[in-house]
Amino acid sequence: MVRKLVLASGAAMVGALWSAVACATLGEPETSLTAETQLNRASVKESDFGTYRVHEMQLPTGTLLREYTGLDGKVFAVTWNGPFIPNLKQSLGSYFAEFAAAVPAAHGTRKHLEVREPDLVVVSGGHMRAHHGLAYLPQALPSGVSVGDLQ
Amino acid sequence: MNTLWTPALRGCALLLCIAVISCGGGGDGLSGGSSSTGTGTVTPGSNVVSVTVSGGPAGVNAINTLFTTVTVCVPNTTNCQTIDNIQVDTGSYGLRLISQALNLTLPVASAASGGALVECIEFVDGYSWGPVALVDLKISGESASSVPVQLIGDSRYPTAPSDCSSPAPAAENTVASFGANGILGIGPFVQDCGSYCAGSIPEPIQYYGCTSATACIGTLVPLSAQVQDPVAMFATDNNGTIITLPSVASAGAANVTGSLIFGIDTESNNSLGTETVVPVSGAGYVTTVFDGQTLADSYVDSGSNATYFNVPQGFTAPTSCPNSGGSGTSISTFYCPASPETLTAAFVLSNNSTVNASFEVANADTVSNSVTAYPGLAGSIQATGSFDWGLPFFYGRRVANVIEGAATSAGTGPYIAY
Numbered sequence: 001m002v003r004k005l006v007l008a009s010g011a012a013m014v015g016a017l018w019s020a021v022a023c024a025t026l027g028e029p030e031t032s033l034t035a036e037t038q039l040n041r042a043s044v045k046e047s048d049f050g051t052y053r054v055h056e057m058q059l060p061t062g063t064l065l066r067e068y069t070g071l072d073g074k075v076f077a078v079t080w081n082g083p084f085i086p087n088l089k090q091s092l093g094s095y096f097a098e099f100a101a102a103v104p105a106a107h108g109t110r111k112h113l114e115v116r117e118p119d120l121v122v123v124s125g126g127h128m129r130a131h132h133g134l135a136y137l138p139q140a141l142p143s144g145v146s147v148g149d150l151q
Numbered sequence: 152m153n154t155l156w157t158p159a160l161r162g163c164a165l166l167l168c169i170a171v172i173s174c175g176g177g178g179d180g181l182s183g184g185s186s187s188t189g190t191g192t193v194t195p196g197s198n199v200v201s202v203t204v205s206g207g208p209a210g211v212n213a214i215n216t217l218f219t220t221v222t223v224c225v226p227n228t229t230n231c232q233t234i235d236n237i238q239v240d241t242g243s244y245g246l247r248l249i250s251q252a253l254n255l256t257l258p259v260a261s262a263a264s265g266g267a268l269v270e271c272i273e274f275v276d277g278y279s280w281g282p283v284a285l286v287d288l289k290i291s292g293e294s295a296s297s298v299p300v301q302l303i304g305d306s307r308y309p310t311a312p313s314d315c316s317s318p319a320p321a322a323e324n325t326v327a328s329f330g331a332n333g334i335l336g337i338g339p340f341v342q343d344c345g346s347y348c349a350g351s352i353p354e355p356i357q358y359y360g361c362t363s364a365t366a367c368i369g370t371l372v373p374l375s376a377q378v379q380d381p382v383a384m385f386a387t388d389n390n391g392t393i394i395t396l397p398s399v400a401s402a403g404a405a406n407v408t409g410s411l412i413f414g415i416d417t418e419s420n421n422s423l424g425t426e427t428v429v430p431v432s433g434a435g436y437v438t439t440v441f442d443g444q445t446l447a448d449s450y451v452d453s454g455s456n457a458t459y460f461n462v463p464q465g466f467t468a469p470t471s472c473p474n475s476g477g478s479g480t481s482i483s484t485f486y487c488p489a490s491p492e493t494l495t496a497a498f499v500l501s502n503n504s505t506v507n508a509s510f511e512v513a514n515a516d517t518v519s520n521s522v523t524a525y526p527g528l529a530g531s532i533q534a535t536g537s538f539d540w541g542l543p544f545f546y547g548r549r550v551a552n553v554i555e556g557a558a559t560s561a562g563t564g565p566y567i568a569y
Contacts, residue, residue, distance in 0.1 A: 061353045081448065081536075083345075083434075084353050085273050085318035100320035108276030111242055111455045111539060112532060113319070114484070123533045124275040124319070125459070127242030129340055130435030131275065132448050132534050148464055151535055 025093035026078060026120075026137055030055055030069040049149075051142040052076070059086060063131070068150060070142045077136035077150050085124065085131045092135055095120050099135075121147075193395055193410040194420035197292020198388045204396070204407040204524040204542070208236045208252075211330050214518065215456035215528055215542040217394070219335065219411055221246065224287040225255055226297050231289075236332040239394070239411060240454030241552050243336030244343040245378035246288065247272070247279065247301040251325055252332035257284035259307065260299055262360030264370035269308050269361045270301050270378065272343065277321035279303040279329065280311035282361075288381050290335075293413050295384035299376055303329065310365050317355040334454070335381075337392050339431045339565030340555050342377040349373050383554055388414025390557035391564060393421055394453060398547030401491045401513055403522035407546070415551055415559045423551060423561045426568035427506050429498045437567060438499035439538040442466045445499070448536040451550065451567050455541030457485070457528040458510045460496070468531065469494075469512045485515035485530040496538060501562075510543060 030053070044064070047054045056066045063082025067075045078091045089096045099122050102115045108124075113133075115122040124133035134150050141147075193199060200219055207213035217239040223246075224231035232255050234248065260283040262268040268283040281303040288298045304324035311322065323329045336343065344357055352358075352369035358377075360370035383389055396409035414421045429437050429451070439449035442463045462468050472487040491513040497505040513527020526543045544550070553564035561568055 087317040087355050089317045103321050110274035112459055113276040125532055125534045125537055127450055128244055
């Protein structure tokens, strides 16, 4: 219980910090390119798939972060692949506390973690210096988009 | 509160076993499991240490987890301690010791930014926090001096920065939550961060300089000061490792003993011959083909307790466990087929040809309490592009892990050979 409270307040603090630069966060509007430039992130490319857009960016650590945005302009999924796990407090935003609370019951290992809640799925895998994962809001997946489309 | 999830599934399996017994069932066909010993093909030597797939430290109930024993000393002294239940992990880098299991007072390394060097190491399910210390290390007849190791849960630095829990929210700073007395990371790279941490401070921060127990800021760390695979610091036999384990029957076994051999092509007992050589990419992955998918983010990992694979659309997967995958259950999807099934995947080699490797999928919920090695433990992972050949892959095989840059008869590392 204590840990949950601590994490929740920590997430709120980080959220406030990052909101000033509007980064990729589940359930929130997609990152502005200007903000990415401020963060010294090279925006690699933006792709339009009709019912959703993918904004792919390379973090300074070398990790590739992709945010998936629906027609409503909100991020419904984030995926990552690279040497470091990204800051999930930032990428999950208000969903991080739910993620943190679900981890102890998720039977994860040091190499695999899969949290499945009705409104949030987080899969984190890989090993040291080589990580990949995805987080998405199942109820916000655009029609016709499957998890397999989230690369 | 975290004891259930380090030995994955074990908590789940136990709960279901209890449920079956309480209904007057039972009869899982296992009466205490059987004991296995090594393959008998390893010539003993100073470069060989025994490894065992056991339940680990008291209360951990590990499954498919490989352990060994190391001796650490205060540098340049005979003040030493031998510590067992150290997990052998080809998916990480460096030696980490849980302070609970340590009764030596080891000197803490200095940070480039000033103060003590303290690390937040991220695993996908949690983080471990503690200072870097230097030890003289002995494993079997091999030794290395002033090896940087992480002391996890050290009382001198009790509080992890909040940034530490950003990628993974739970602390693994005790023997119970870590599931071992420590971990020996012997993967295909050398350092646990590499050149990035020598020139930049990652976000979230990995290495801190702490001028007091709680005043910590990010610091650069030269390669030589990073926590790193001690094998690369041995005077000889330092270019890689070989793990050999005997085959394990589908029903599982209680304690399976094999060998960890240091060096490749350096002694009579570690030469490579006709092994299949699987290249490891610069990103640290092998490529696996499974049911038509090319999975470029795959890995061969003694530190994973099961075979985890991505299920392609249209693939007829084995029966999932009854409590898996339902809405809100927050449990990984393990498999529970009525009888063991054998599936086949393949590795992509450097000439783009493929070599098949089969794996077993058996019922994850009927594992006897006494079983610690269960080759059919398997689960799905929703991450696209990944196939994790966990410890089950090592049963009945001799698997070499050649370190980056090391020249051997079968090529230059990093690569896996089996």
